[in-house]
Amino acid sequence: MQNNLNEIEELINLISKFPGLGKKSAKRIALKLINNKEALVKPLAKVLGQVYKNVVRCKSCGNFKNEDKPCVCLAKNKSKKICVVENIADMWVIEQTGIFDGGYHILGGTLSNNNREDQLLIPSLINRVKNESINELILATSATVEGQTTAHYIQNVLKDTNVKISKLAQGLPIGSEIEFLDDGTLFSAFKNRSLINTS
Ligand SMILES: [Zn+2]
DSSP, X not given: OXXXXXXXXXXXXXXXXXXXXXXXXXXXXXXXXHHTIIIIIHHHXXXXXXXXXXXXXXXXXXXXXXXXXXXXXXXXXXTOXXXXXXXXXXXXXXXXXXXXXXXXXXXXXXXXXXXXXXXXXXXXXXXXHHHTTOOEEEEOOOSSHHHHHHHHHHHHXXXXXXXXXXXXXXXXXXXXXXXXXXXHHHXXXXXXXXXXXXX
């Protein structure tokens, strides 16, 4: 590109870091932005500033919250159920199906070489189960080795509590990540979830 400005280079560079976007799409998006400064760049800059300043992860449930406001996890959880997911995108797809009316707990990943138990909000999950008198925990981790290892680990650390623990139905394709399941598959996996602790 000739006559290129550093600002544009930098913009393209940043946009190309988004998931699914390469340099070519990044350039198209940058162009769209620059050609629509009032309609796109201005509100985007404003909302990015607000997100940077106000949006934080709740230390208890892992969901996003406004820095100055209490998290949704503090509201009364009437169903006494918590659905445990790996990340926020997983929660969003489950919410979209409308099948679950309880609270969520976002682990922030799976147990693997990079994530230890205390980095995954597992200690706070144990606290929530005890303090919120949770009756049922639905483990909606992915059907990957890491997802299932994490589910098994959680089941194990909670074995001395009375909480009923269920797991999404085995119909989930092996290796599938929750985020990429279609609504129908997710819906039936939820409906047919099986109890994994019988105490
Ligand atoms: Zn929270």
